[in-house]
Amino acid sequence: MAIRNILNKSSDWLKGEGPHHDIVVSSRVRLARNLAGAPFPGWAKKAERTAVLERIRPRVEALPEMGDAYSLACQDLTALEKQVLVERHLISREHAAKGVGSAVVMNRRQSLSIMINEEDHLRMQSIRSGLQLRAAFRAVNKVDTELEASLDFAFDPDLGYLTACPSNVGTGMRVSAMLHVPGLVLSEQINQVIQAVNKIGLAVRGLYGEGTEALGNLFQISNQTTLGEAEEGIVDRLQKVILQVIEHEQNARQTLLQRRSNTLLDHMGRSYGILKHAYSMHSKEALNLLSLAKLGCDLGFYPEEQRHAVDELFMETQPAHLQKGSQQKLAAEERDALRATIIRQKLAACPEPDVVGVLERTAKQAGSSPEEGEKKQGEGPGESAQEGLI
Amino acid sequence: MCDVCQTETATVFLTQIVDGNMQKVNLCEGCSKEKGVTDPTGFALADLLLGMGAAQSVERTASATGQRCANCGFTEAEFKKTGRLGCSACYRTFSEGLGGMLRGMHKGVRHTGKIPERLEKMLARDTEIRGLTSDLRRAVVEEQYETAAALRDKIRILEADQEAGE
Numbered sequence: 001m002a003i004r005n006i007l008n009k010s011s012d013w014l015k016g017e018g019p020h021h022d023i024v025v026s027s028r029v030r031l032a033r034n035l036a037g038a039p040f041p042g043w044a045k046k047a048e049r050t051a052v053l054e055r056i057r058p059r060v061e062a063l064p065e066m067g068d069a070y071s072l073a074c075q076d077l078t079a080l081e082k083q084v085l086v087e088r089h090l091i092s093r094e095h096a097a098k099g100v101g102s103a104v105v106m107n108r109r110q111s112l113s114i115m116i117n118e119e120d121h122l123r124m125q126s127i128r129s130g131l132q133l134r135a136a137f138r139a140v141n142k143v144d145t146e147l148e149a150s151l152d153f154a155f156d157p158d159l160g161y162l163t164a165c166p167s168n169v170g171t172g173m174r175v176s177a178m179l180h181v182p183g184l185v186l187s188e189q190i191n192q193v194i195q196a197v198n199k200i201g202l203a204v205r206g207l208y209g210e211g212t213e214a215l216g217n218l219f220q221i222s223n224q225t226t227l228g229e230a231e232e233g234i235v236d237r238l239q240k241v242i243l244q245v246i247e248h249e250q251n252a253r254q255t256l257l258q259r260r261s262n263t264l265l266d267h268m269g270r271s272y273g274i275l276k277h278a279y280s281m282h283s284k285e286a287l288n289l290l291s292l293a294k295l296g297c298d299l300g301f302y303p304e305e306q307r308h309a310v311d312e313l314f315m316e317t318q319p320a321h322l323q324k325g326s327q328q329k330l331a332a333e334e335r336d337a338l339r340a341t342i343i344r345q346k347l348a349a350c351p352e353p354d355v356v357g358v359l360e361r362t363a364k365q366a367g368s369s370p371e372e373g374e375k376k377q378g379e380g381p382g383e384s385a386q387e388g389l390i
Numbered sequence: 391m392c393d394v395c396q397t398e399t400a401t402v403f404l405t406q407i408v409d410g411n412m413q414k415v416n417l418c419e420g421c422s423k424e425k426g427v428t429d430p431t432g433f434a435l436a437d438l439l440l441g442m443g444a445a446q447s448v449e450r451t452a453s454a455t456g457q458r459c460a461n462c463g464f465t466e467a468e469f470k471k472t473g474r475l476g477c478s479a480c481y482r483t484f485s486e487g488l489g490g491m492l493r494g495m496h497k498g499v500r501h502t503g504k505i506p507e508r509l510e511k512m513l514a515r516d517t518e519i520r521g522l523t524s525d526l527r528r529a530v531v532e533e534q535y536e537t538a539a540a541l542r543d544k545i546r547i548l549e550a551d552q553e554a555g556e
């Protein structure tokens with residue numbers, strides 16, 4: 001069964017490659033398109049929705065990019081299978097709730113996924129590892145051009161591509177990057193950064209958790225507006241802002257190493273101890289501890305070989321991924337136990353954080369001893385970190 | 391009864407939240423126009439989608455509810471409920487109410503990005519036809535009938551292509 005193959009093979013975008021992959025986990029670009037005249041999925045009757053699906057699906061399957069694709073009708077997927085796809089960002093939560101008349105087509109590498117009859121008739125998404133917004137845009141734009149040769153997309157010379165929600169009209173494009181910024185969170189600069197990014201019309205939100213609570217120090221930055229700015233302009237604007245956030249994050253990490261090394265070492269030691277020795281772990285705790293382990297890889301506390309294991313654990317400890325190997329639905333305690341076991345096993349070979357090595361390297365770089373740095377803590381992390389963001 | 395003129399029957403009911411207190415104002419059609427509340431969907435949706443603080447919502451009585459999309463049967467009431475439109479033709483049907491909302495929501499009001507290749511060709515042909523037509527008029531005025539005939543043939547071919555949508 002096709003879905004089994006997808007579930008057992010991890011997505012390409014999880015490989016931890018691409019520029020700035022230590023901070024930018026992934027880059028995504030999605031385009032929304034609709035067939036001219038046909039009622040949008042939310043307003044269409046079941047027969048109309050099915051007719052649209054039957055018109056679009058063969059065209060999508062015939063794309064050169066989809067030569068080895070998986071084409072899945074929503075009603076053929078179990079709730080758990082859909083949830084796995086949601087956790088991998090291959091379908092949206094909204095799409096997971098769909099049944100007859102909706103489908104998803106994705107390539108084998110899981111870098112391209114096309115939802116049919118989500119909120120719009122077509123939601124096409126390209127996803128890449130690291131900071132690769134332009135590459136992601138090129139890929140999905142090519143698919144759009146190929147499809148428009150055989151499908152009549154709703155387009156208005158003034159308003160551009162017409163979408164079910166007026167907030168997507170124009171380019172129908174949403175560009176987003178997922179950033180891992182523990183440095184900004186630990187140094188309490190994250191709110192300033194979020195405010196600065198919001199001010200220039202981009203949205204920032206935690207990837208997991210509700211409201212302001214951001215688990216795993218993972219944030220998503222995306223464009224808010226789609227009308228009045230060309231695609232390339234939107235992509236470039238995001239690229240620039242993300243490069244600045246990366247710089248702030250790198251500075252924050254250096255400041256932590258040089259001025260607050262004891263706090264940082266405490267986080268490293270505790271997260272290592274719990275990850276290696278816990279027998280029950282909630283997904284929230286797992287995300288936060290894995291974030292510290294990932295930071296540990298970036299800063300050289302752990303050998304490079306461990307990075308892949310840590311990156312994979314972010315996905316493998318998500319509720320649906322955790323249960324995909326089980327025959328029946330697991331109770332909450334069973335999930336927490338299983339999560340802890342998987343983490344212990346995967347990190348079995350991970351040595352203790354190399355505190356001495358990291359402190360020596362930091363001292364050499366800074367040209368001063370870390371003890372000296374610790375005394376300057378009162379000054380707080382760089383106030384000027386915000387400059388240049390606007 | 392209208393709160394402003396105290397004579398006409400109220401058909402527009404406006405709920406406005408000011409400093410956390412809900413205020414209700416009932417208006418007749420004439421007074422609502424005068425107060426600039428002619429665009430009820432614009433109000434409600436902009437607030438809904440942009441999450442702006444000044445929550446204003448307008449309810450219209452069934453008799454006052456006007457537009458319905460001829461293509462898909464979608465109504466303003468539905469739009470207010472879901473914030474989504476019914477079909478691509480709805481953008482024309484509800485263009486009046488949408489205009490203000492889009493302005494508040496986006497960077498601009500005109501699409502400046504990608505154009506489908508097929509439409510790009512049609513838009514280019516439109517421009518060409520307009521150019522040739524003005525050339526034709528000039529040729530007629532200058533009594534250059536041979537040139538005029540050639541231009542007319544050219545325009546006819548382009549127009550035929552345009553009709554065929556090629």
Ligand SMILES: [Zn+2]
Nearest residue numbers: 392395418421
């Ligand atoms: Zn009145």
Ligand SMILES: [Zn+2]
Nearest residue numbers: 459462477480
């Ligand atoms: Zn309509």
